[in-house]
Amino acid sequence: MSDVRNLREIRAIIARHKLGDLIFLVTGLLVLMIAVLTFIALFSHMLIDGLPRLSWDFFTSFPSRRPGSAGILSAWVGTTLVMIVTAAAAVPLGVGAGIYLEEYASKNILTEIIEINVTNLAGVPSIIYGLLALSLFVHQLGFGQSILSAGLALALLILPIVIVATREAIRAIPVTIREGAYALGATKWQTVSDHLLPYSAAGILTGIIIGLARAIGETAPVITIGALTFIAFLPPSPFKEEFPYISFEWLMAPFTVMPIQMFNWVSRPEEAFQVNAAAAGLVLVIMTLTMNALAIYLRYRMRKNLKW
Amino acid sequence: MCEGLSRNCNISIILFRPFQWFYFKVQFPVTVRRSDNTSESSTLGYNYRRHLSERFIEALLFLMAFVSVAITLAIVVMLVTESLSFFEHVSLWEFLTDTQWTPLFDNAHYGILPLVSGTVVSSAVALLVAIPMGTITAIYLSEFAPFTVREVAKPFLELLGGVPTVVYGYFALLFVTPLLQKIFPELPGFSLLSAGLVMGIMIIPYVSSMAEDAMRAVPMHLREGSYAMGATRFQTAVRVVMPGAFSGIAAAYILGISRAVGETMVVAIAAGMQPNLTWNPMEPAATITAYIVQVSLGDLPHGSIGYQTIFAAGLTLLLITLVFNIIGHLLRKRFREVY
Numbered sequence: 001m002s003d004v005r006n007l008r009e010i011r012a013i014i015a016r017h018k019l020g021d022l023i024f025l026v027t028g029l030l031v032l033m034i035a036v037l038t039f040i041a042l043f044s045h046m047l048i049d050g051l052p053r054l055s056w057d058f059f060t061s062f063p064s065r066r067p068g069s070a071g072i073l074s075a076w077v078g079t080t081l082v083m084i085v086t087a088a089a090a091v092p093l094g095v096g097a098g099i100y101l102e103e104y105a106s107k108n109i110l111t112e113i114i115e116i117n118v119t120n121l122a123g124v125p126s127i128i129y130g131l132l133a134l135s136l137f138v139h140q141l142g143f144g145q146s147i148l149s150a151g152l153a154l155a156l157l158i159l160p161i162v163i164v165a166t167r168e169a170i171r172a173i174p175v176t177i178r179e180g181a182y183a184l185g186a187t188k189w190q191t192v193s194d195h196l197l198p199y200s201a202a203g204i205l206t207g208i209i210i211g212l213a214r215a216i217g218e219t220a221p222v223i224t225i226g227a228l229t230f231i232a233f234l235p236p237s238p239f240k241e242e243f244p245y246i247s248f249e250w251l252m253a254p255f256t257v258m259p260i261q262m263f264n265w266v267s268r269p270e271e272a273f274q275v276n277a278a279a280a281g282l283v284l285v286i287m288t289l290t291m292n293a294l295a296i297y298l299r300y301r302m303r304k305n306l307k308w
Numbered sequence: 309m310c311e312g313l314s315r316n317c318n319i320s321i322i323l324f325r326p327f328q329w330f331y332f333k334v335q336f337p338v339t340v341r342r343s344d345n346t347s348e349s350s351t352l353g354y355n356y357r358r359h360l361s362e363r364f365i366e367a368l369l370f371l372m373a374f375v376s377v378a379i380t381l382a383i384v385v386m387l388v389t390e391s392l393s394f395f396e397h398v399s400l401w402e403f404l405t406d407t408q409w410t411p412l413f414d415n416a417h418y419g420i421l422p423l424v425s426g427t428v429v430s431s432a433v434a435l436l437v438a439i440p441m442g443t444i445t446a447i448y449l450s451e452f453a454p455f456t457v458r459e460v461a462k463p464f465l466e467l468l469g470g471v472p473t474v475v476y477g478y479f480a481l482l483f484v485t486p487l488l489q490k491i492f493p494e495l496p497g498f499s500l501l502s503a504g505l506v507m508g509i510m511i512i513p514y515v516s517s518m519a520e521d522a523m524r525a526v527p528m529h530l531r532e533g534s535y536a537m538g539a540t541r542f543q544t545a546v547r548v549v550m551p552g553a554f555s556g557i558a559a560a561y562i563l564g565i566s567r568a569v570g571e572t573m574v575v576a577i578a579a580g581m582q583p584n585l586t587w588n589p590m591e592p593a594a595t596i597t598a599y600i601v602q603v604s605l606g607d608l609p610h611g612s613i614g615y616q617t618i619f620a621a622g623l624t625l626l627l628i629t630l631v632f633n634i635i636g637h638l639l640r641k642r643f644r645e646v647y
Contacts, residue, residue, distance in 0.1 A: 017540040024542045028448025031441050032461055038509050039468050042479045049482075096372030104366050105373070117376045123563065123633055124626070125570020127597050128383060130604075131622045135386040139610055156379055163376070187358060189365045210470075217472025220572035220597065224604045224618075259474040259573075266478050266577055274482060281475045292470040296463045 046285065050278030058279060063231070063261065067272035072280055074231040075261035078147070079216060081235060081250055082257055085151020086215050090158050091208055097159075098166025098204075099192055122160040129157045130224025138225055145226040147235060148251040153221045158211035165207020169200035202302045206295045213291035217284065219259035231256040258284050387626060390619035397613055403620065409583040409599070411617045412606075418617070420624055422583040426500065426593035427628070430575050431568035433504025433589050434511060438564050441508070442515030443557070449516065450523040451545040462517070469513035477577030480506035485578065498580030498592035507574050515564040522556020523549050527647050555640040562636030566629045572597035596625045 061071025097118075105111040133153030143149045173196055181191040197204075235253030262284060265277035395403070398418040406419025445465070449458050485502040489495045495502075526549050534544040550557065580592030581602045594602065600618045608614045 017543070021540045021542045024545075025448075025452050028444055028452055031444045032448065034441070035445070035465065035468060035509065035512055039464075039471075041483065042471070042475070045479065045483050046475070093372050093375055096369050097376060100366075100369035100373040104369055114373050114377055117380050120633065121376055121379060123566045123629060124383065125566065125572070125597065125629060127570065127572050127600055128387075128622055128626055131600070131619060132379070132383050132386055134604075135390060135619070136382060159376065159379070187362050189362055213470055217470075217474070219472070219474045220576075220601060223601050226604060226607075259472055262478065263474050263573065263577065266474070266481060277478055281478050284472055285475055288470050288472055289467055292467050293463075296466060 043285065046278045046282050049275055050280075050282040053275055053279035054282065062233070063256075063264075067270060067276055070265075070273075070276055072258065072261055072283065074234060075256050075258045075280070076283070077234055078227075078231070078255035079257045081147050082151045082154065082222075082255065083212060083216060085148060085251070086154040086158065087208070087212060089152055089155035090162050090211060093155070094159050094162025094208075094211075095166050095197075095204060098163045098170065099196075101163070102167045102170045103188065103192055103196065118160050118163050122164070126157055126218055127220040127224060129153050130221030132156070133221060133225050144252060145228070145254055146252045147255045149225050150222050150227060150255065150257070153225060154215040154218060157218060157221060158215050161211040161214065162204075162207050165210070166200070166204050169203025169207070170196050172203065173199050202298055206298045206302070209291050209295040209298070213288045213295070216291070217259060217288050219257075219263055222257055222260060223263070227256055227260050228254055258287075383626070387619055387623040390616055391623045394613065394616035394620045397616075398620075407585050409594075412603075412614055416613075420596075420621065422585040423594060423596045423599050423621060424624070424628075425585050425587060426575070426579065426583070426598070427569055427595040427625075429587055429589050429593065430500045430504045430507065430571075430579055430595055431565065433501060434507035434568040434571075435564060437505055437508025438511035438515050438568070439561060442512045442560070442564065443519060445512065445516040446519035446523060446557075446560075447545050447550070450520045451541055451549060465513040465516060469510075469517075471510075473510065473571065473573040474577070476506050476510050477503075477574045480574055480578035492590065495590055496580075496592055498578060499590055500575075500579050500593055501589040503575045503577075503579035504589060506578065507568055507571050510571075510574065511564045511567050514567055515560045518560035518563060519553070519557045522553035522560065525556065525647075526552040526645075552645055554643045555645065558639040558643065559636055562632050562639075565632050569628055569632070570597065570625065572601060576601045596621045 057069075058071045059076065060073055061069060062073050063075075064070040097114075101111065101114065101118075105114070130153060133149055133156070137143045137149040137152055138145055143152075177195055177199070178191055181195050186194070231254065235250040235255060237250070258280060262277050262280040265273045265280060268274070403418055403420055405421070406417050407421055408417035408419050409422045410417045449461060453461065480502050481498075484506055485495070485497060485499065488499075488502050488505075523545075530548055530552060531544050534548040539547070575595045576598040579595065579598065581594050581598055582592055583599065584591060584593035586593055599621055603614060603618045
């Protein structure tokens with residue numbers, strides 16, 4: 001008799017515990033759904049407001065006082081040029097630093113300082129990089145409020161991302177590859193450039209794309225440098241008619257970028273400008289999402305294909 | 309090498325052409341060796357040159373790695389020197405205790421408190437959203453979710469984290485604030501509440517992905533032991549996995565806090581730019597970051613006191629994040645589990 005009661009109690013306890021599990025399972029799904037729904041709300045809100053504004057003219061017009069004829073030409077050109085500078089600075093520096101830390105660095109205090117530093121830099125608020133760029137690039141080095149200053153500021157910002165991605169990609173290569181190369185008489189740099197870099201290229205590329213996607217969307221540091229919000233002209237063309245054919249005048253030109261253009265429109269009281277903001281936001285989101293999706297896809301492929 | 313990596317190879321060729329060009333230059337001595345293979349001295353010379361170029365490359369790579377340290381030094385030096393000239397005009401005491409922040413008015417007051425209160429309130433609202441939701445998401449994804457759900461949800465959360473913050477600001481101002489105004493009709497157009505809520509949603513992916521990584525690093529046999537004792541999944545997750553991953557979860561929270569404190573665009577757009585000493589999230593107030601943005605949008609002359617205020621504000625911001633990072637470091641050290 002008491003056994004039966006005992007069994008019932010045990011079953012009740014088990015049922016209660018299972019209910020607890022179930023409740024958490026539902027809660028977890030709900031929370032995840034909230035995140036998904038927020039994203040859908042965000043995207044559809046922008047889509048509904050902004051899509052009617054998206055036309056060829058929107059991409060080929062300068063910003064204007066009349067919201068109906070304003071466009072994002074100077075913004076997307078500015079973003080593209082800034083990204084070129086950012087990539088040109090952050091990729092070699094980040095990949096080089098990653099290689100050094102993973103392959104060359106001996107275990108000493110200096111290495112540890114550098115490693116702690118990279119971790120800490122990733123946690124520094126982005127606007128602080130803007131202040132650094134304002135003081136160092138704009139005033140002390142005299143680059144002015146230019147594309148060069150903005151590109152370098154964003155390069156510093158994404159440097160930790162590129163370094164960490166490079167290190168992880170190189171670390172994933174088994175040590176046998178290195179030993180094989182050394183056994184054949186390769187030097188360290190030959191091993192790195194002929195084997196480690198090609199094998200880790202996809203991983204490094206993933207990191208670079210994620211970093212650049214982050215840089216495209218960053219607004220605060222670029223505002224701090226003093227990017228103008230209203231620019232109705234393009235920077236000088238990088239290509240010239242006469243000899244050397246390439247000019248770097250654009251590096252020093254004033255500019256605006258996509259997020260700043262959007263910020264400018266959002267902060268205006270007129271509703272018509274907010275429609276423009278929605279359209280610019282849509283372009284911006286599609287750009288960053290495409291880049292992030294590309295990075296995720298690359299990583300997925302890499303995981304599937306890579307078998308050492 | 310290309311069989312195993314098929315498609316990746318094309319990328320590598322495009323991406324690392326500069327390196328390979330460099331490598332050809334470095335490898336140049338090899339031809340010398342081939343042409344004059346027998347001579348002992350030239351082999352020695354070749355080895356010497358090879359050694360030299362290797363050292364050169366190592367030094368170059370070291371300099372690249374050292375840039376990160378240089379950046380940190382530059383940030384500290386720059387913030388401190390610019391702030392020092394600010395503190396020549398304004399006493400530290402006034403900076404820390406004055407309850408008004410009106411550096412651009414005729415009757416200038418330089419009290420950082422209103423900006424700090426705005427930052428604290430908006431971050432608190434954000435963390436009230438992000439920490440519970442991020443933790444639940446992390447537990448769900450690491451302990452409960454079936455494989456397919458995780459494979460879909462993780463990239464999705466990552467995408468959510470990749471949306472530019474200015475877009476979240478737009479969302480907070482034009483979607484969340486009107487929605488909240490239906491519930492609280494007295495809510496003003498700019499408020500710390502809506503900025504904080506959206507910031508919280510924005511931070512969820514950071515917190516959840518880092519916490520989940522930490523939980524998944526807890527070895528399986530601990531879970532199996534727990535199941536063998538008759539514990540349910542939820543009990544195992546909360547009493548075995550979470551304590552085991554505590555240091556990683558703490559790091560995730562700290563990251564969330566630094567994100568919230570340093571976040572700029574959402575608050576600049578949705579919380580207003582008026583410094584306001586308040587602890588009420590229903591009011592508009594500027595944060596430290598929003599103030600820096602506001603000043604930068606204007607055109608203050610280099611070296612003026614207004615220009616220096618943004619560096620003093622930036623230094624305050626950096627110190628706040630530094631304190632949290634140190635706490636995080638101590639927590640990690642104290643509770644680190646080694647498996």
